[in-house]
Amino acid sequence: MQTSDHTAAALAERFGLSLQGDGARRIDGVATLARAGASQLAFLANPRYRSQLIGSGAGLVVMRAEDAEGYAGDALIAKDPYAAFAKIAALFDHRPATVAGIHPSAVVDAAAEVSADASIGPFVSIGPRTRVDAGAVVGPGCIIGEDCVIGAGSELSARVTLVRRVRLGQRVLIHPGAVLGADGFGLAMEHGRWLKLPQLGGVVVGDDCEIGANTTIDRGALDDTTLEEDVRLDNQIQIGHNARIGAHTAMAGCSAVAGSATIGRYCLIGGGAGILGHLEVCDRVVITAMSLVTSSIREPGEYSSGTPLMDNRSWRKSAARFKQLDALARQVGGRNKESQ
Helix, strand or coil, X not given: CCCCCEEHHHHHHHHCCEEECCCCCEECEECCCCCCCCCEEEECCCHHHCHHHHHCCCCEEEECHHHHCCCCCCEEECCCHHHHHHHHHHHXXXXXXXXXXXXXXXXXXXXXXXXXXXXXXXXXXXXXXXXXXXXXXXXXXXXXXXXXXXXXXXXXXXXXXXXXXXEECCCCEECCCCEEEECCCCEEXXXXXXXXXXXXXXXXXXXXXXXXXXXXXXCCCCCCEEECCCCEECCCCEECCCCEECCCCEECCCCEECCCCEECCCCEECCCCEECCCCEECCCXXXXXXXXXXXXXXXXXXXXXXXXXXXXXXXXXXXXXXXXXXXXXXXXXXXXXXXX
């Protein structure tokens, strides 16, 4: 494990934080409050965990000013400790340096264009009319189809598939197993049999997006499926054809967006949530985990659906009563009319 020679004073200056305590304190790594040692940095963002601060062995802690009152240890004071910690932790994310060039086992079509500054790993396949820009990294086992663009500084970590007509912006990070540009689920019924609609669009991914492992994004039927800049997708997410995800929206694992749905900017979609096709979700909406969006959302706010977890016996009783709700509502409505 590599170590770094960062002092508390240097970190405070670099990230615009206030220092409380010994500026000469040296930090060589990061950890949680519960596990951090004397040469490690931890953070306190949620006041509920303040009790852990007392017994923590962390050499340096990022926290808010109000949480630092009375704290005898060394601290960095931040308005947003979690964001500050994320920036500092990046200093300790030591990754192997990439080497520019094309691995001998890679297969690159003669009609493809690969920058001399790009890195193409082993067993990669790159199709015709595809462009790989400077500083891009295409990891081992990736398959890049025709008419794709991999923007400058983007990274496809391993076994990523861009089927066709996928355009990535700059600094896009895609994790293993993701598939972009596969056929959308477009079907028409004729004489009792399905007809497949050709998927003639593509996928457009904006700058600074991140796409999780085994996530799938279908290409559009006519228009492109689009992720605007700084969209963050967790693992195993499905984005249907012609969907549009607004900038700075984040979606947790196993959530799904059906075809032609539009999600606004700065939205947060919880794990396992679903959004039906052709709906619109406005900016700054929070959808809690396992919720199902069945109609468009026009006002910002937090939305939920479903029933909370309970013991099975109670749930069975409640489920039986669900069936009686309509009759009960009619009965109550009838009584109200009689009383008027």
